[in-house]
Amino acid sequence: MSRTQQPWPPVDTEPPKAHPDAPAPGTDLPQHYARCFGCGDQQEDGLHLRAQVGDGHTIRSRFTVTEAHQGAPGLAHGGLLACAFDEALGTTVGNLLRKPAVTGKLETDFLRPVPVGTTLVIDAHLDGIAGRKVYVSAEGRMDTDDGPVAVRARALFVLVDLSHFVNHGRPEDLQAVAQDPKLLGRLPVEVNP
Numbered sequence: 001m002s003r004t005q006q007p008w009p010p011v012d013t014e015p016p017k018a019h020p021d022a023p024a025p026g027t028d029l030p031q032h033y034a035r036c037f038g039c040g041d042q043q044e045d046g047l048h049l050r051a052q053v054g055d056g057h058t059i060r061s062r063f064t065v066t067e068a069h070q071g072a073p074g075l076a077h078g079g080l081l082a083c084a085f086d087e088a089l090g091t092t093v094g095n096l097l098r099k100p101a102v103t104g105k106l107e108t109d110f111l112r113p114v115p116v117g118t119t120l121v122i123d124a125h126l127d128g129i130a131g132r133k134v135y136v137s138a139e140g141r142m143d144t145d146d147g148p149v150a151v152r153a154r155a156l157f158v159l160v161d162l163s164h165f166v167n168h169g170r171p172e173d174l175q176a177v178a179q180d181p182k183l184l185g186r187l188p189v190e191v192n193p
């Protein structure tokens with residue numbers, strides 16, 4: 001099987017346009033949910049991914065592979081790397097478009113093994129929009145922003161109503177958020193667009 005990529009985005013798209021209230025380049029983004037495995041500070045063994053807005057529809061995220069993230073001895077589990085990219089790509093969609101969206105499809109190419117202790121520098125980019133479909137891609141470099149590329153990913157996010165989360169979320173977790181709204185970071189969505 002070759003690494004030849006299909007055209008991306010796979011359908012005709014409009015160029016992305018950041019929301020007028022999207023955070024400016026250079027902004028450090030807060031966790032979006034304290035219990036999120038990707039970014040939450042209440043998940044002891046989570047990824048604790050941190051993100052900053054870049055120029056031109058990009059967001060740069062960083063996460064450090066810990067012992068809790070191993071698949072083979074001393075090496076990151078591929079599924080956890082995919083999780084980091086899901087988070088980095090979702091953060092890019094949510095913060096730049098300020099609309100709720102969920103992952104519909106996520107593809108990853110693992111190019112190099114990633115040892116425990118590595119910090120992955122993930123640069124994600126909005127690629128195009130077709131109706132509710134948002135195409136976004138990223139690459140992750142080892143330790144520095146010009147380090148060797150270890151992982152590439154691309155994804156389709158689908159814009160949804162907030163009712164998606166209300167209708168499908170576990171009631172006790174929704175209740176916990178209602179009682180302690182600080183569990184959510186700055187809402188990355190336009191609630192009344």
Ligand SMILES: CCCCCCCCCC(=O)SCCNC(=O)CCNC(=O)[C@H](O)C(C)(C)COP(=O)(O)OP(=O)(O)OC[C@H]1O[C@@H](n2cnc3c(N)ncnc32)[C@H](O)[C@@H]1OP(=O)(O)O
Nearest residue numbers: 032086087090091094095102103104105131133158160188
């Ligand atoms: C600041 C915020 C930071 C947030 C970071 C969070 C990062 C983590 C994000 C996640 O992990 S979200 C959790 C994982 N994802 C899910 O749980 C989604 C589960 N799937 C669904 O809920 C529904 O399938 C979905 C909302 C994605 C779509 O259902 P809908 O009934 O709303 O829409 P529909 O099925 O008509 O699909 C809409 C369009 O997307 C297309 N589509 C959907 N899934 C697709 C797929 N897998 N592949 C290709 N196309 C797909 C579909 O063909 C269609 O295209 P057209 O508009 O052209 O007709």
